[in-house]
Amino acid sequence: MNRFAPAVSAALARLTGSALxxxxxxxxxxxxxxxxxxxxxxxxxxxxxxxxxxxxxxxxxxxxxxxxxxxxxxxxxxxxxxxxxxxxxxxxxxxxxxxxxxxxxxxxxxxxxxxxxxxxxxxxxxxxxxxxxxxxxxxxxxxxxxxxxxxxxxxxxxxxxxxxxxxxxxxxxxxxxxxxxxxxxxxxxxxxxxxxxxxxxxxxxxxxxxxxxxxxxxxxxARGREPRVLLDVVAAVAHNGALFVIMAEACLIYATAGWYKIQGSRWQDGTAVHYPLHLDYFSPWPALADLLAASGTMVMLVTYGTVIVQVAFPFTLFNRRVKNVLLALMMVEHAVIAVVLGLPFFSLAMIAADAVFLPxxxxxxxxxxxxxxxxxxxxxxxxxxxxxxxxxxxxxxxxxxxxxx
Known part of the structure; x- marks a missing residue:
């Protein structure tokens, strides 16, 4: 137990000493x-x-x-x-x-x-x-x-x-x-x-x-440094806690979305992406949507790729290189959704949430x-x-x- 004490002390000092x-x-x-x-x-x-x-x-x-x-x-x-x-x-x-x-x-x-x-x-x-x-x-x-x-x-x-x-x-x-x-x-x-x-x-x-x-x-x-230090610690803890909650929220969103997709039959057979591409409400660029939907292979790859990336992302946070690759893929995916499906503000909000993981x-x-x-x-x-x-x-x-x- 004593051998972990320095690491724990260093972690606590970092979390309370500055806003990360x-x-x-x-x-x-x-x-x-x-x-x-x-x-x-x-x-x-x-x-x-x-x-x-x-x-x-x-x-x-x-x-x-x-x-x-x-x-x-x-x-x-x-x-x-x-x-x-x-x-x-x-x-x-x-x-x-x-x-x-x-x-x-x-x-x-x-x-x-x-x-x-x-x-x-x-x-x-x-x-x-x-x-x-x-x-x-x-x-x-x-x-x-x-x-x-x-x-x-x-x-x-x-x-x-x-x-x-x-x-x-x-x-x-x-x-x-x-x-x-x-x-x-x-x-x-x-x-x-x-x-x-x-x-x-x-x-x-x-x-x-x-x-x-x-x-x-x-x-x-205030006289002396103690009151200032105390308020700095409170502000740092609140900031770091909120930043952790933002990260956890983003992971929860992707994990929940991915696991619910796995349970859907259209996601299981690789055809789920095909249907929104043929809805008038989600087709600001019909020609582009038709071009993407014309290839069954592309539809299948995008469908399965979306599920894999969303389910896997929370587990890749412990590997920086893999996490950065999946993070880039998710941002590109949201950019494509903004253009192809006409959901710019949804995509911007998700990209902003993803940005908390940028190196x-x-x-x-x-x-x-x-x-x-x-x-x-x-x-x-x-x-x-x-x-x-x-x-x-x-x-x-x-x-x-x-x-x-």
């Missing part, structure tokens, strides 16, 4: 916020029919359903047209700001409120991709997803540089944002709206609101390519300096600072 997977958490933040934003923009002309108070799923029907399942949705606080437009606009704006990584700790909560409000208002409008986005929006609240590739990280670097020069830096935007949201939260609670549908909503939102205030107060006034080395190279491409674009208008990829130590410093915002 900064690039992976940034990718899923960007992926899910972009997916939701594109969906909202595409459905903007149809928003009234989908989520509006006068849509087919009326406000009265939604109220009856929510009284039974106690789902949270801000759209049930009022049946006015102005309130609906405000909530829809909040969902769009929060998606944009979370995509850019501005005040990610606060915007992740607003993003979750927007996702839950619209999806729970009309539960029959979604598909599998909406279910994934629904869950991931909740998990993102507990992650420190702005450590890299975000405006938070940029602000943290600028703040650290200013303090190194001896300048006094005061954050006025954060307290102002906290005050405005706090006033709104108290006003909604006083009006009896917040606990009208989901009795747990007030507790969750107030815990997040107070937690942000405690973090800010400790950073500003850090690849993501760092991807960031380096993006930085060089941006530098070349800036260089067309004048001389520009292109920063190279940061090292692990720089990422840790940025993450420690950005996690406090």
């Amino acid at each position: 997977g900064p690039y992976q958490s940034a990718v899923i933040r960007i992926g899910f916020s972009a997916t939701w934003l594109l969906f909202l923009l595409r459905e903007f002309p149809h928003r009234q029919e989908m989520y509006g108070p006068d849509g087919p799923w009326s406000w009265d029907l939604a109220q009856q359903l929510i009284a039974t399942n106690h789902a949270f949705t801000a759209l049930m606080w009022s049946d006015g047209q102005g309130w609906f437009e405000a909530v829809y606009a909040l969902a769009v704006v929060s998606s944009v700001l979370l995509l850019l990584g501005w005040r990610t700790r606060t915007l992740s909560v607003l993003f979750m409120v927007g996702v839950l409000s619209l999806q729970n208002r009309s539960v029959f409008m979604g598909d599998g991709g909406d279910n994934v986005l629904h869950l991931m929006a909740i998990y993102l609240v507990f992650t420190r997803c702005g450590q890299v590739w975000s405006l938070d990280a940029r602000r943290a670097r600028l703040t650290a540089a200013a303090r190194a020069r001896g300048e006094h830096v005061v954050d006025r935007v954060g307290p102002a944002l906290w005050g405005v949201l706090g006033f709104t939260l108290v006003a909604v609670t006083a009006g009896g709206r917040l606990d009208a549908v989901d009795p747990t909503a007030p507790t969750v939102l107030y815990v997040v609101w107070v937690g942000v205030a405690v973090r800010w107060a400790v950073e500003r006034w 850090t080395s690849f993501l760092r190279r991807l960031g380096g390519w993006a930085a060089r491409a941006r530098g070349r674009l800036q260089g067309r208008g004048g001389r520009a300096t292109v920063p190279g990829p940061r090292g692990a130590g720089d990422d840790a410093a940025v993450g420690a600072e950005a996690g406090r915002t």
